[in-house]
Amino acid sequence: MAEADRRTIAAGTDGYTLMQRAGRAVADACEVMLPGASRFAAVLCGPGNNGGDGFVAARLLKERGWSVSVHVLEPRDPSTGDAARAKADWPGDIHGPDDFDPSAADLVIDALFGAGLKRGLSGQAERLVQRLKDADTPVVAVDIPSGVDGSSGMVTGVAVDATLTVTFGCAKPGHYLYPGRRHRGRLVVSDIGLGPLEPHPATMLNDTTVWLQAFPWPDQDGHKYKRGHTIVVSGSLAHTGAARLAARGALRIGAGLVTLASPKDALSVNAAHLTAVMLREVNGPDDLAELLSDSRLNCVVMGPGLGVGAVTRSLVAVALAPRSDLRDGQSPRACLLDADALTSFSGDAGRLRDLIRSTSGAVVITPHDGEFARLFSNEPAILAGSKLDRSRKAAQFLGCVVLLKGPDTVVADPKGRATISDGGSPWLATAGSGDVLSGFIGGLLTQGMPAFEAAAAGDHLHTIAAKIFGPGLIAEDIPEQLPAALRMLQAEGGAAERGGTQPLTLA
Ligand SMILES: NC(=O)C1=CN([C@@H]2O[C@H](COP(=O)(O)OP(=O)(O)OC[C@H]3O[C@@H](n4cnc5c(N)ncnc54)[C@H](O)[C@@H]3O)[C@@H](O)[C@H]2O)[C@@H](O)CC1
Ligand SMILES: [K+]
Known part of the structure; x- marks a missing residue:
């Protein structure tokens, strides 16, 4: 996937444009999920580009009339690259994890970590996800529910239980392999213009x-x-x-x-x-x-x-x-x-x-x-x-x-x-x-x-x-x-x- 991303950027689409498209796909999915007026979304943004997508979705939902509160794990997050730019473009306040109240929101966007997660959630992230799991609020996960390893579906510790997951370009093995499959809810694969994948893919959905x-x-x-x-x-x-x-x-x-x-x-x-x-x-x-x-x-x-x-x-x-009798x-x-x-x-x-x-x-x-x-x-x-x-x-x-x-x-x-x-x-x-x-x-x-x-x-x-x-x-x-x-x-x-x-x- 990162390879597809690199090819797309090499072909002229910059990373920030991809992030805008990804965030838009998430915002669109939220609107389909919760049509109507007076909607309140709480958005959890992590330190990397997954968090960047969250900031973009938050901004677009606000522009479309939603009430939105954004929460980061650490005040400095995200601090570099496209995600920092998406954070700078967010026109509202940024809250810490302690202000996060999932039961007060109509919907939560999980933009903590993406499919590249290789170790279990710990510390503040773990506590935040546990609070989210204890609430009954619908969750839209960005790319993959945080806590699930995208390449294996493995969960070490806790992982978000998503109602819907919006991923980009193509699905990942972790969307289909258990236990990840149990966490992802419905899956939407959004075409954000990532480059073509290998002509002979190694891992395929069995259809x-x-x-x-x-x-x-x-x-x-x-x-x-x-x-x-x-x-x-x-x-x-x-x-x-x-x-x-x-x-x-x-x-x-x-x-x-x-x-x-x-x-x-x-x-x-x-x-x-x-x-x-x-x-x-x-x-x-x-x-x-x-x-x-x-x-x-x-x-x-x-x-x-x-x-x-x-x-x-x-x-x-x-x-x-072994056979020697074949005609x-x-x-x-x-x-x-x-x-x-x-x-x-x-x-x-x-x-x-x-x-x-x-x-x-x-x-x-x-x-x-x-x-x-x-x-x-x-x-x-x-x-x-x-x-x-x-x-x-x-x-x-x-x-x-x-x-x-x-x-x-x-x-x-x-x-x-x-x-x-x-x-x-x-x-x-x-x-x-x-x-x-x-x-x-x-x-x-x-x-x-x-x-x-x-x-x-x-x-x-x-x-x-x-x-x-x-x-x-x-x-x-x-x-x-x-x-x-x-x-x-x-x-x-x-x-x-x-x-x-x-x-x-x-x-
Ligand atoms: N083609 C693509 O791949 C695209 C990716 N985008 C977004 O980019 C995301 C991937 O971005 P990143 O590679 O920045 O990954 P993440 O956003 O998951 O962030 C990785 C950061 O989290 C830290 N981290 C990882 N596991 C941790 C743990 N268990 N506890 C605490 N910190 C941990 C890492 O050290 C790193 O700083 C995707 O999930 C997707 O949302 C989109 O913006 C657009 C296109
Ligand atoms: K996520």
Whole structure:
């Protein structure tokens, strides 16, 4: 973001002009939020340019008839640069923090600190923010709620709870990553004329613009063998449901064929629950190796309900085994590892990395936070940092795509590309929903979708399907909502082809 700012200034727009535009965007948002007359805004201005934006907004609101009181942390703040100029242009009194009474105001503007904050609020700033949190007054945050780290969403100590956040140029990761996401209220991204961002952004909001171009719509003249064949490995008798959920997900999202590889003891229970999904007896790694000698089986999904231990480790090794049997035109087999397939490598991520690096096919792993922490328990450097950092480091370490689940799911690839999801559905916090997600992504890999795009698309469609169903959702419902989600996607695909859209960069 600072880079975009520098480019804009280099291209002829000075910093003070940008600050005027930013302050105007904030003032406009306040007017939309509180239309009417006799409005009173209290504006908290910090020592940097965030505070400068606050002074500009304060002046514009005063010109528009608002009563405005401005408060700074220290009398000398802000003392340099554009922010000092904005302060000098403010025509009213400047108060200290002790005069700040949030409950007397109709609205508070939080212009204390911007997205570059790297340490927790302390002292006067902390006390001021705590007083604001204790009041019930609506808050408009400038750029990001003060106390939230814009690049990670992390909060050390207190952070402002905004009703609305106005940011500039593009959103920041901290607007979407938790806990920052919880603090920002509604988000408005204002175009203040910042320079163009990199043509290949590293961090993107996960929406259709990231992956729609790569979505594997079936060909008009296609047949099921062309759409690929997914193998889902089932657990034993008492643990078969998870694999069936994944298998149904893979079939719904368009895999041409799906076969459940089931141990003998679970065959009859699996058979009793399957119709379009096929069934094959597979008792352990040797049987799986024999099944996979058929090179048409081009994706394996394993982990859900599989059990933790040496057998699962061997099954993963078989699925990732190097291949010499590929004929011309055949693509290598992709692999989706989730749940027990990851927990079986707890504290031994190096072994999993060696297996992944030996395969020529695409690999996606889909851990939740607990599985991620167990897998990398011997790699403390990977466990440090924001969710975005951790996902990127894990992807680079393993050499595969990592999808780290949560309401702010992150998908990262080894080259550093990453997406953040825009809030899942709270109804997805239900048993088996992750198994369906494995199936969705596996089904897309089966159809040849590149791994990063497949993971992002699977996650997005999973959320859309859950939102379509709404309250009362259980995992079985998710694949059944996919047709409606795909119809929406198809309509959007047509619109995108006509209009052309760019991914939403998060800088
Ligand atoms: N393109 C851009 O980036 C633009 C940015 N603008 C504004 O500029 C802001 C960024 O300005 P700055 O870089 O000056 O950042 P801030 O306004 O957040 O201020 C940084 C100052 O606060 C101090 N500080 C940081 N963390 C602290 C803590 N925990 N406790 C006490 N003091 C702390 C720092 O030492 C520094 O002096 C943005 O948030 C935005 O509001 C706009 O004016 C227009 C364009
Ligand atoms: K702020």
